Amino acid sequence: MPKPADVAATGLRASALTDDLSFLLARANAIALSAGNAALAEHGLKARSYSVLSLAADGAGPSQRELAEFLRLDPSQVVSLVDDLQSRGLVERRPDPADRRANVVIATDAGRSLAAAARDSARSAEERVHAQLSADERQTLTDLLRALAFPDA
Amino acid sequence: MPKPADVAATGLRASALTDDLSFLLARANAIALSAGNAALAEHGLKARSYSVLSLAADGAGPSQRELAEFLRLDPSQVVSLVDDLQSRGLVERRPDPADRRANVVIATDAGRSLAAAARDSARSAEERVHAQLSADERQTLTDLLRALAFPDA
DNA sequence: TATTGTTATACTCTATAACTATA
DNA sequence: TATAGTTATAGAGTATAACAATA
Numbered sequence: 001m002p003k004p005a006d007v008a009a010t011g012l013r014a015s016a017l018t019d020d021l022s023f024l025l026a027r028a029n030a031i032a033l034s035a036g037n038a039a040l041a042e043h044g045l046k047a048r049s050y051s052v053l054s055l056a057a058d059g060a061g062p063s064q065r066e067l068a069e070f071l072r073l074d075p076s077q078v079v080s081l082v083d084d085l086q087s088r089g090l091v092e093r094r095p096d097p098a099d100r101r102a103n104v105v106i107a108t109d110a111g112r113s114l115a116a117a118a119r120d121s122a123r124s125a126e127e128r129v130h131a132q133l134s135a136d137e138r139q140t141l142t143d144l145l146r147a148l149a150f151p152d153a
Numbered sequence: 154m155p156k157p158a159d160v161a162a163t164g165l166r167a168s169a170l171t172d173d174l175s176f177l178l179a180r181a182n183a184i185a186l187s188a189g190n191a192a193l194a195e196h197g198l199k200a201r202s203y204s205v206l207s208l209a210a211d212g213a214g215p216s217q218r219e220l221a222e223f224l225r226l227d228p229s230q231v232v233s234l235v236d237d238l239q240s241r242g243l244v245e246r247r248p249d250p251a252d253r254r255a256n257v258v259i260a261t262d263a264g265r266s267l268a269a270a271a272r273d274s275a276r277s278a279e280e281r282v283h284a285q286l287s288a289d290e291r292q293t294l295t296d297l298l299r300a301l302a303f304p305d306a
Numbered sequence: 307t308a309t310t311g312t313t314a315t316a317c318t319c320t321a322t323a324a325c326t327a328t329a
Numbered sequence: 330t331a332t333a334g335t336t337a338t339a340g341a342g343t344a345t346a347a348c349a350a351t352a
Contacts, residue, residue, distance in 0.1 A: 055165060058165075148286070230321095
């Protein structure tokens with residue numbers, strides 16, 4: 001006998017929203033986000049700060065404007081995310097020699113090792129959340145989502 | 154020659170995040186959400202209020218608790234969403250005869266026709282956003298996302 | 307003139323706890 | 330004792346505008 005929660009959900013699962021790609025995207029994202037945030041919490045990170053740290057650790061040396069664009073954040077939000085990471089000694093701001101208006105954000109050694117540890121936590125949480133998909137299905141999903149996430153590619 | 158915006162994104166597109174299912178989910182959702190909200194604005198709705206109205210119009214007669222669960226919202230958030238829709242004459246709260254603690258939320262005639270109009274707007278916006286996917290790919294994506302969105306199904 | 311980063315501000319969303327009425 | 334709805338409130342996230350430094 002299903003719990004009340006399941007019964008309730010079952011009743012609405014025949015609704016039109018269940019075929020709505022945007023709704024499914026929102027719900028799947030909410031589930032992944034809360035699992036991800038829970039997994040990252042032990043490292044003092046959230047999805048946002050993790051993604052900034054991860055990009056800074058990747059060696060591409062992104063400017064804050066590039067981070068804002070890639071993560072779909074307002075530049076002012078990037079300021080406070082980088083402030084936080086910098087105050088914890090995880091990233092540095094370096095003036096871009098080619099454009100002195102711009103700050104290049106680079107992970108410190110501590111930042112790189114935290115990013116690696118956080119990535120492991122995030123990945124194992126993700127595997128738990130997506131356990132009902134086969135490896136093939138997960139790959140297909142990743143490719144399709146990438147097409148939506150980067151339409152101009 | 155690509156615009157600076159494209160160049161910037163291209164630089165980061167080789168990053169590890171680009172293979173991260175949770176990140177792609179977040180970015181695709183952000184894109185779909187902003188397109189959806191823009192399309193729904195002409196009806197005085199947002200994604201949240203639209204989904205509540207849509208479920209109320211579907212005839213299943215959900216309680217507020219069922220709505221909260223299905224939409225992954227806190228019950229107190231559902232209160233204000235229903236308050237707003239009710240004040241505009243789009244839904245009614247009816248006490249559930251079987252459990253007088255519970256309110257069943259049902260769309261009025263005006264609510265049903267607004268829901269239908271809003272759904273058309275939302276769907277054509279969605280088609281624009283997802284134009285680079287074939288019908289087959291979109292169906293595959295919908296099925297895979299449904300598995301993530303409703304893991305217990 | 308336009309752009310990068312920054313600050314300030316207001317607004318929305320989210321999470322929590324407490325209360326009431328029913329069960 | 331537990332649950333549905335409600336209220337209040339604080340915190341996080343989001344959006345906007347304005348400014349200094351630089352292009």
